[in-house]
Amino acid sequence: MTKLSHIRNFSIVAHIDHGKSTLADRLIQVCGGLDDREMRSQVLDSMDLERERGITIKAQTVRLKYKSKDGIEYILNLVDTPGHVDFAYEVSRSLAACEGSLLVVDATQGVEAQTLANTYLAIDSDHEIIPVLNKIDLPSAEPERIKRQIDEVIGIDSSNAITISAKTGQGVEFVLEALVNRLPPPEGDFNRPLKAMLVDSWYDSYLGVVILLRIVDGEITKGMNIKMMSSGNKHNVEQVGIFTPKTINVDSLSAGEIGFITASIKDVSDCEVGDTITNDKNPTEEALPGFKATQPVVFCGLFPSDSAEYERLRESLSRLRLNDSSFVFEAESSPALGFGFRCGFLGLLHLEIVQERLEREFSLELVATAPSVIYRLTLTTGEAIELHNPADMPDPTRIDTIEEPWIKATIIVPDDYLGPVLSLCEEKRGNQVELTYVGNRAMVVYNLPLNEVVFDFYDRLKSVSRGYASFDYQIENYQRSDLVKLNILINGESVDALAMIVHRNYAESRGRALCQRLKGLIPRQLFKIAIQAAIGGKVIARETVSALRKDVTAKCYGGDVSRKRKLLERQKRGKKRMRQIGNVEIPQEAFLAALKMDKE
Amino acid sequence: MNKKNNPLLQQISIYIHWPFCLSKCPYCDFNSHVRTNFDYKKMISAYISEIHSIKNFIHDSPLEIGSIFFGGGTPSLMPPKFVEKIISTLERYWKFSDKLEISLEANPNSVDLVKFNGFKNAGVNRLSLGVQALNDKDLKFLGRSHTCNESLKALDIASKIFKKTSIDLIYGRPKQSTSDWELELSSALKLPINHISLYQLTIEKGTQFFTDARDKKFIMPNENYQNTMFNISNIITEQAGFTSYEISNYARPNFTCKHNLTYWLYKPYIGIGPGAHGRMPAKDGGRVATRMHSKPETWLDAVCSNGHGIAQKSAISAKERATEALILGLRLTEGINKKHFETNTGVKFNDAVIASEIKRLEEKNYIVNSEQKLKLTKHGRPLLNSILSHIVAYE
Ligand SMILES: Nc1nc2c(ncn2[C@@H]2O[C@H](COP(=O)(O)OP(=O)(O)OP(=O)(O)O)[C@@H](O)[C@H]2O)c(=O)[nH]1
Ligand SMILES: C[S@@+](CC[C@H](N)C(=O)[O-])C[C@H]1O[C@@H](n2cnc3c(N)ncnc32)[C@H](O)[C@@H]1O
Ligand code: SF4
Ligand SMILES: [Mg+2]
Numbered sequence: 001m002t003k004l005s006h007i008r009n010f011s012i013v014a015h016i017d018h019g020k021s022t023l024a025d026r027l028i029q030v031c032g033g034l035d036d037r038e039m040r041s042q043v044l045d046s047m048d049l050e051r052e053r054g055i056t057i058k059a060q061t062v063r064l065k066y067k068s069k070d071g072i073e074y075i076l077n078l079v080d081t082p083g084h085v086d087f088a089y090e091v092s093r094s095l096a097a098c099e100g101s102l103l104v105v106d107a108t109q110g111v112e113a114q115t116l117a118n119t120y121l122a123i124d125s126d127h128e129i130i131p132v133l134n135k136i137d138l139p140s141a142e143p144e145r146i147k148r149q150i151d152e153v154i155g156i157d158s159s160n161a162i163t164i165s166a167k168t169g170q171g172v173e174f175v176l177e178a179l180v181n182r183l184p185p186p187e188g189d190f191n192r193p194l195k196a197m198l199v200d201s202w203y204d205s206y207l208g209v210v211i212l213l214r215i216v217d218g219e220i221t222k223g224m225n226i227k228m229m230s231s232g233n234k235h236n237v238e239q240v241g242i243f244t245p246k247t248i249n250v251d252s253l254s255a256g257e258i259g260f261i262t263a264s265i266k267d268v269s270d271c272e273v274g275d276t277i278t279n280d281k282n283p284t285e286e287a288l289p290g291f292k293a294t295q296p297v298v299f300c301g302l303f304p305s306d307s308a309e310y311e312r313l314r315e316s317l318s319r320l321r322l323n324d325s326s327f328v329f330e331a332e333s334s335p336a337l338g339f340g341f342r343c344g345f346l347g348l349l350h351l352e353i354v355q356e357r358l359e360r361e362f363s364l365e366l367v368a369t370a371p372s373v374i375y376r377l378t379l380t381t382g383e384a385i386e387l388h389n390p391a392d393m394p395d396p397t398r399i400d401t402i403e404e405p406w407i408k409a410t411i412i413v414p415d416d417y418l419g420p421v422l423s424l425c426e427e428k429r430g431n432q433v434e435l436t437y438v439g440n441r442a443m444v445v446y447n448l449p450l451n452e453v454v455f456d457f458y459d460r461l462k463s464v465s466r467g468y469a470s471f472d473y474q475i476e477n478y479q480r481s482d483l484v485k486l487n488i489l490i491n492g493e494s495v496d497a498l499a500m501i502v503h504r505n506y507a508e509s510r511g512r513a514l515c516q517r518l519k520g521l522i523p524r525q526l527f528k529i530a531i532q533a534a535i536g537g538k539v540i541a542r543e544t545v546s547a548l549r550k551d552v553t554a555k556c557y558g559g560d561v562s563r564k565r566k567l568l569e570r571q572k573r574g575k576k577r578m579r580q581i582g583n584v585e586i587p588q589e590a591f592l593a594a595l596k597m598d599k600e
Numbered sequence: 601m602n603k604k605n606n607p608l609l610q611q612i613s614i615y616i617h618w619p620f621c622l623s624k625c626p627y628c629d630f631n632s633h634v635r636t637n638f639d640y641k642k643m644i645s646a647y648i649s650e651i652h653s654i655k656n657f658i659h660d661s662p663l664e665i666g667s668i669f670f671g672g673g674t675p676s677l678m679p680p681k682f683v684e685k686i687i688s689t690l691e692r693y694w695k696f697s698d699k700l701e702i703s704l705e706a707n708p709n710s711v712d713l714v715k716f717n718g719f720k721n722a723g724v725n726r727l728s729l730g731v732q733a734l735n736d737k738d739l740k741f742l743g744r745s746h747t748c749n750e751s752l753k754a755l756d757i758a759s760k761i762f763k764k765t766s767i768d769l770i771y772g773r774p775k776q777s778t779s780d781w782e783l784e785l786s787s788a789l790k791l792p793i794n795h796i797s798l799y800q801l802t803i804e805k806g807t808q809f810f811t812d813a814r815d816k817k818f819i820m821p822n823e824n825y826q827n828t829m830f831n832i833s834n835i836i837t838e839q840a841g842f843t844s845y846e847i848s849n850y851a852r853p854n855f856t857c858k859h860n861l862t863y864w865l866y867k868p869y870i871g872i873g874p875g876a877h878g879r880m881p882a883k884d885g886g887r888v889a890t891r892m893h894s895k896p897e898t899w900l901d902a903v904c905s906n907g908h909g910i911a912q913k914s915a916i917s918a919k920e921r922a923t924e925a926l927i928l929g930l931r932l933t934e935g936i937n938k939k940h941f942e943t944n945t946g947v948k949f950n951d952a953v954i955a956s957e958i959k960r961l962e963e964k965n966y967i968v969n970s971e972q973k974l975k976l977t978k979h980g981r982p983l984l985n986s987i988l989s990h991i992v993a994y995e
Contacts, residue, residue: 561928572989
């Protein structure tokens with residue numbers, strides 16, 4: 001048992017790429033958690049995908065030993081967190097396990113949208129916040145100016161901010177001293193019954209289901225019978241351990257400490273994040289408040305390119321969910337794309353990451369339909385339904401009202417690009433809430449329909465601001481809106497996979513663009529192909545792919561036939577990957593490109 | 601030559617490839633090579649020894665030669681003595697059908713009266729002349745080294761020597777209007793010929809025209825235009841008494857090219873010479889595909905050391921045979937005779953095609969399907985490739 005006064009639990013929060021993971025590396029190194037041979041950059045980003053994209057997706061914890069200038073050896077529990085808005089829930093629960101935060105700000109860039117968002121989360125968790133200005137090794141670093149920004153924009157005192165380079169290690173010792181001197185030790189009572197917060201859980205192929213815990217009161221030991229307070233389920237603790245970041249078994253974890261246990265738990269779903277774990281024999285009276293459950297906000301259909309892979313896709317989705325309970329899926333069948341799954345995600349990056357993990361870790365080839373949000377419909381019968389899939393939209397005559405989700409978006413952008421950013425927000429049906437200037441940068445707050453954001457907002461924002469705008473949002477509310485379902489028909493048959501819900505004012509232009517796009521993507525065939533966009537029964541855009549006239553090979557003699565046969569065989573195999581809509585064959589690539597429309 | 605046709609004998613055709621040309625035409629992707637110094641003398645013994653080796657590869661059921669075709673390249677560059685030697689060698693190994701057709705391809709600028717007579721005496725009885733165009737401007741564009749007059753002169757001589765004469769024309773040239781083609785074809789059909797091949801100009805990968813077309817040095821007529829020219833060709837030839845019996849081939853009654861019909865009917869044939877392909881009969885009734893080395897030097901070396909220039913020899917599976925027979929057979933106006941198809945390929949016709957697609961395309965008037973036959977309609981013929989991709993069952 002470690003004395004509470006010798007423990008410090010802290011998170012590192014920052015905007016994406018401001019250097020959290022690199023600072024974690026330095027802290028681990030200085031404290032000797034890993035020797036030079038074992039060290040590599042962003043060592044805590046263990047997933048291939050994290051390493052490749054250079055971003056943190058899963059929060060990670062490490063216990064460090066630090067001998068401070070006062071001669072005392074402290075236990076530091078570091079929780080590295082992801083910076084991206086889609087993973088904000090990972091940030092909040094990590095914060096709940098700690099008493100303080102290092103707020104890392106890139107001294108060359110300054111305060112960005114997620115700096116703000118994550119700082120507010122830390123303030124909400126009653127954290128003591130230590131501002132850290134990073135990357136001062138770079139010539140473009142302006143620590144003084146950025147300090148003023150922190151004062152003005154975030155409103156926290158930056159006078160004793162620490163300036164460091166996580167890359168070179170300069171200033172890192174001051175960070176360690178500040179952690180010890182400026183952060184409060186955890187509170188808690190070793191003598192009370194066990195009360196522990198379930199911070200995270202995941203499936204590890206060696207250890208099985210692993211639970212990350214923050215002990216609030218009491219002690220957890222190997223062999224103890226524990227109870228999950230929300231479900232009442234009981235388990236026997238098999239292993240108790242910590243990450244240094246190497247996995248090390250210990251006998252017990254006690255009040256104030258962070259570590260993991262395993263307890264032959266089969267299902268991650270039995271490990272609800274935020275749940276309270278207690279000693280079955282000697283339970284605590286009251287549970288911790290817990291977290292708000294995460295709700296998927298963006299949905300799309302995922303279909304295997306090869307229909308024979310459907311079962312494998314199901315298994316892979318279940319396997320992935322073991323480590324990421326924040327996405328949901330259910331079986332879906334589409335006349336155009338066959339059997340697949342409707343999946344819900346925390347945001348577009350989350351969607352992209354899950355899709356990429358499926359393709360990479362499970363070697364699946366996927367077709368993804370356009371992302372959509374959840375609409376709330378009230379039918380004329382008075383019945384209320386939630387719509388996750390545009391294809392399921394009831395006939396307009398049966399609908400009384402439609403509501404769509406709105407977000408409150410915060411965008412920070414250099415004022416050179418403010419104009420285009422404002423017109424983009426207006427074009428996306430946004431309402432301005434606030435506009436403030438900080439030096440040569442502007443902070444704009446807009447209410448925007450999420451529907452427009454998932455359509456192409458990110459890419460457009462990136463291009464109009466040349467990548468200089470940062471963006472963060474939270475779901476605000478649902479509002480009534482004049483939305484219609486835009487159907488794409490090919491030779492009169494509606495293609496469910498291309499259906500989308502759009503604001504009436506945009507239906508025509510979107511419809512026209514999609515028809516034109518498809519015209520360029522569908523190769524000419526024996527029959528004329530009509531491509532139409534329609535709202536209900538009304539056609540609002542139309543294109544035609546004319547029929548082929550002549551394709552016969554002029555000359556075909558002895559030698560040509562092998563070549564011709566191989567070509568035909570290849571063509572036949574390619575057809576398997578075509579999607580048949582009525583009598584029209586649409587190459588899968590055409591579908592993919594049409595669905596990706598928002599990307600170009 | 602043997603006197604009687606034995607109906608039990610399996611007929612076979614022989615293709616002889618001569619790979620040399622005086623110059624390379626910019627549209628041509630055939631196995632043709634321009635050589636200034638080449639040891640031609642070695643060639644003749646190589647052809648003889650390759651024929652000998654191939655004869656030993658073929659199982660020993662009795663065969664009869666129905667046709668021989670000297671193609672190229674420019675086989676009219678061959679000394680008539682070579683042609684004679686090859687024909688007599690073939691006759692030593694196999695029976696000749698008494699209806700034996702021996703064709704030879706000629707370029708208008710590599711022939712004269714003496715040579716034509718030499719070919720005739722060697723046994724050639726059908727001559728196909730590469731006329732390509734009937735105006736000098738287009739001949740120049742096509743990179744041909746002869747004039748229109750030279751073509752007409754050569755044809756005049758040929759027609760006096762050979763009972764069967766044919767010419768090749770290329771249409772769908774850049775800037776060629778449909779009425780240009782109408783006039784040109786009409787006058788071609790008045791020439792002393794009883795067969796004509798009309799090929800739509802095709803831009804093949806690896807040719808000079810491919811790069812030129814890509815670099816927009818000329819613009820190819822669009823598909824609609826080409827299709828109109830194709831339709832015009834069919835009408836005009838018919839008016840002149842020629843029957844369109846294959847996509848690009850037209851003949852007066854009884855003058856179809858017996859040799860090329862072997863390909864389209866998927867009958868066996870042997871290919872001799874650089875780059876020649878063969879579909880030889882196999883013991884089980886199937887086919888063995890052969891392909892010779894293309895480069896004359898490589899081929900010659902191979903023949904010197906192995907007796908033959910085979911680069912690849914492989915059995916063709918029943919399914920592959922079926923697909924090949926469909927690809928070739930549907931080019932014929934007559935279509936495919938299902939019974940013949942089954943004897944030639946060993947595959948049930950209905951297994952080789954997708955019934956639902958056949959039905960659908962029949963309803964749309966692209967094909968006609970009867971108990972005995974499957975053929976394309978007039979409407980379907982120019983779309984053979986797409987139709988095949990719908991109906992062929994095997995992949
Ligand atoms: N020059 C310099 N580069 C740094 C410094 N700290 C981090 N970087 C670089 O900045 C980039 C982002 O660093 P990370 O540590 O991955 O950032 P992060 O905040 O963990 O990013 P997310 O996990 O994606 O939110 C990397 O290329 C680092 O090498 C520094 O002090 N100086
Ligand atoms: C390979 S040549 C051999 C005959 C001879 N060397 C000649 O050129 O006349 C046979 C015929 O194929 C046709 N041909 C060759 N390449 C072609 C192409 N790219 N497009 C259309 N026809 C072509 C020509 O009409 C030519 O007469
Ligand atoms: S002469 Fe005939 S074979 Fe030779 S290059 Fe020209 S088209 Fe080809
Ligand atoms: Mg990171």
